[in-house]
Amino acid sequence: MAALVCATTAIPINAQDVGTLSPSPDTDYVPYLQHDYPDQVLFGDTHLHTAYSADAGLTGATTTPDDAYRFAKGQVVTSSNGIPARLQRPLDFLVVSDHAENLGLYVALDEVSSLLEGNDWAVGLRDIFAPRTKEAMDEAYVYWGSAFSSGPSGGDPLADSPLVQTMWNRITEAAEQHNEPGAFTALIGYEWTSGPDGNNLHRNLIFRDSKAEADQVVPFSAYDSDDPEDLWDWMEQYEATTGGRVLAIPHNGNLSNGLMFDDVTLTDKTPIDADYAKRRMRWEPLYEVTQIKGDGEAHPMLSPDDAFADYGTWDVGSFGPELKTPDMLPREYAREALKRGMAYEAELGANPFKFGMVGSTDSHTGLSTAQEDNFFGKAPMVEPTGDALRWEEEITGRLTPDDPADDQIHGIGLASGVAAVWARENTREAIWDSLNNKEVYATTGTRLRVRVFAGTVFGADDLTRSDFAAYGYDNGVPMGGDLTGFNEGDTPGMLIRALRDPDGANIDRVQVIKGWVDAAGETQERVYDVACSDGRSINDGACDGNVGNTVNVATATYTNAIGALFLETFWEDPDFDPALRAFYYVRVLEIPTPRWTTYDAAFFGIDPPDFVEPTHQERAYTSPIWYTPG
Template sequence: MKRDEKNQGYIGMMASQFLAGLLALLMSAHSVTAQDATPPGDKKVEYSPYPEKSFPNTVYFGDTHLHTSFSTDAGMVGNIRGPEEAYRLARGEAITSSSGLEVQLSRPLDFLVVSDHAENLGLAPAIAESNENLLLNAWGKAVHDRAKVSNDPIGAYEMWITQVNAKDDKLDGSGMSKVFWQRSNEISDKYNEPGLFTALIGYEWTSMPNGNNLHRNVVFRDGMDKTSQIVPMSSYDSDDPEDLWAWMAAYEKKTGGRALAIPHNGNLSNGLMFDDVTLISKKPIDNDYAQRRMRWEPVIEVTQIKGDSETHPALSPNDEFADFYSWDTGTFGANPTTPDMHPREYARAALKRGLVYEEKLGANPFKFGVIGSTDSHTAIASTEEDNFFGKVSMAEPSADPHYRLDEVIVGRFLADPSKQIRHFQTASGGLAAVWARENTREAIWDAIARKEVYATTGTRLRVRLFAGWDYVESDLTRSDFAEYAYQHGVPMGGDLTAAPGNKAPSLMVRALRDPDGANLDRVQVVKGWVEKNGEAFEKIYDIAVSDGREIGKDGRCKEPVGNTVNLEDVTYTNAIGDAFLQAYWKDPDFDPEQRAFYYVRVIEIPTPTWLAYDRKVFGSKIPEGGKQVHQERAYTTAVWYTP
């Protein structure tokens, strides 16, 4: 090697060593100063804007109405899966169903309320384990021996039904309810994982005067440190919702916790759910009743397995989407449903009557938000059409039509069998959608309490609704859309008052399809209002439609979206519809002197139902009237306007 080359090599080596040492020194200095140094300038600079944000920015999907084997009407008719399995499935695990089938959700839920019936909570598992509290009670031992020793579970179930109908709690004083309430609470706390999955503690209060459905799910904001201090109120104690409200008030006073109740869909109440008089005294509802009802029951369940109660074709004759799983012939008692009951059963009619009541009383008893849930009694919170495990465990997937298709769900005691509703007429939904900042008990419960929620029929489509006085169309495309909308208006569940300068309210709506589901057909605004003569009206406006179709001057799109469903192989395509629809809409018929509400309904394109999948998998013969194609949808909570 030449001298110059040797020198260059030596110099290069020395330079490399120097740079390596300098780099190590700099890194060492950085590791020290990084902990001590402050950003340049006199003022501390925060780079991330999100810690101080508070507006809800995520929609969480869950089920607030799921029964397990702890519910006697589930556990004594075939369900052997308890709260543990219900939470595991909801969180994404595969479990084995009561009929021995492996089942898993296509996607986990974000939250779940196991809402087992308070009436003799845990009787079925108590029989199975020969629970000591049960055996020390004379009736408890008798029902245990009938089911387990004599191997007559149906006879044991009939023993239970008899004493429930008689309002005669044979297990009173046995401590059974406390034992299984404690066990249920422990399981909820075990599976509650803030930020990842919310297990809300709750139960069902099963008021059913004369077989009419006035059930409520009671949902707590709290953990078992508070909820274990009480034993749930049941319908043995009272059928009166006002007594339930008083009980919840006593719970809050005793524990410092929070509770609310969610009435079931009113279509099976025979006109009692949204009645004009109180249940027991039959006194006309007044201001005090209206305020208490909305304090304790801020939302209702508007859609579930046992039909949809948004509206009814007889109440909304100009609404071509009104007849969606209309269960309208009877309840669980012997009295049939009659058309005069419908206005006091369906949500849209109740919302309209609520405006009338507010004019008269100064308070609105029906100013509720809306959610969906399943009311499944299988411990399986599945709402997918190709994964529907039925209302009860006897009706889990099977080629045997006896339970899967023909089991009577409603109207068992009606004189006219043609008015009975059977399992093939069930829907597979629904779901509760909640706008919140984080996935915790507190955030989910608070969103329900403030009514920033919406219902879906089982799909996971996303909907945003804002209303205000000063929005303009270009606000739809803002990069800070949600933050700006919250700052200058109100979300679903909110209130607008006293139109400034007689301005009409403007709505901004965004709808995004379920990422694994069907495209959207249209977005609609449903408006209700009260005229000066006290009469309430409704009108539907199509505000966004897919595929370039036109909305007429009357605010309606008359052209159907089409249908891509292939019933032979039970498929559909997203060749029609749009994945995303948004709209800015200003009420063209606004009168600042009229009370009004506005909610949004989003309709999907046609898709196959669970009956179509059953036909393909099992070769089932679908009974006459069975739906094989439907259009799933979402309903938002309204925004209300008060002069």
């Protein structure tokens, strides 16, 4: 050993003699330095309420924005009813979107805040609220709801109070504290709760910006106006004043009684024109297609040939007294609106309904729960319990108890949904830009990974490329994109990949939904099965047989003995006509799994409700890709 040491140390070594083993600092060795395309999918919720929403607080919510963000990050949070709660997997981003109307009212009442002093209406509410019993809370909710439901005509009963500005500053502060670029994104936002005559025209506003910009405004509310065009004016003024960016996401067309995608403007009742179409798509690039108050992708009356159209259907009434009629349905559902939008584009030169699709919860518990086996309900009164109240509590009928249209709209709902965003990084800017670019998709709560590219040069061999995404962006367009500039003989082809939720169910099938405007100017649609699990063939555009069902209803369990972990396909439109406008979006269906009501029945040892199916097939909807002739 000693000899060896002497031998080795006797040779002088100069580090400079080794030379450099790396290229020049000017060399771009890492191939990803210039890659700026989205390379990861992020899952989040763009629609969540806490006790700062008056309707949530006055019906029992005690959770704060701080609680909501901690829960979304995967921490244990105590629910409004005292139940410890935690997500199986954290979210990547969250928007706390509390209602602008009397923002923070319950919190001010709970704190006996001076913000409500000197206002006769607030004094009356405070006296009703003071006992803090369930009966007092119910009465306080109706007292507030009577003022809220009157909208702009009744005016804001707290117009002279600093309540909203003060509470808005708290909400933006919570977002700032919890925003962790690269790890978790807290986007600043709120809900504008327009409801003319009780018909739902709600929008969630999402800011690209930080607290510094957002605090320069007081949220525009339905007390200011219930007309979306006035909201767009306010958004335009916000951007001009602050240099920031903001977008709005409409939701729940199924509760709008035909107003969400109407043919006329709300206030003037004049036919929508090109200016309206351009402005709507400038400020509202997305639509919330699925959430607890029903799934809004399609309706069986509008799509009778679609075997999967009747999912989470809520199609009776709204928040007001007007009954639902069949003629309202075409102006309430996403697929029909997408078709009608192309017809408008042919007529006006602009498409008012050219939106991408996301899902979110609209939970009023402060807890973003979209998993069927971990569902905390729409509101505190329907948080987990063995009482049948869990699926019988009225959601929309509290202000109109004598309205038969509300009889269907109970807490049963869906556990839906989730917003999936393809982004380059987990930051406010990257997520907002992807939302604005429509490179997003909706799920009903599952975390399916879905990717789509469309173009004219793709083939089946491209599915297995090592540079799949880079090649897709370089040679086609992703979900939310536009196909234009076709040469004679070109046909659109789609590369589609779908990967199951790693903690969820296998995949049943992948479908392409096509809508188009025919030569006579009529809108058409067709659903194509393009990939089927379990070796099933495709005959005339449909999988040969159903996938089966492994659910044990009594134990609320299932197996992944059927279905596929992963499905991919290259699909070309067999009915393509280059002269006709068209859109394509992808729908991915999982195998049947238990509904949340089935999980609850098994957990609490009670009988499940007999007015809802015990199983369902969760799904994802991508944003469309549009083809325009010429």
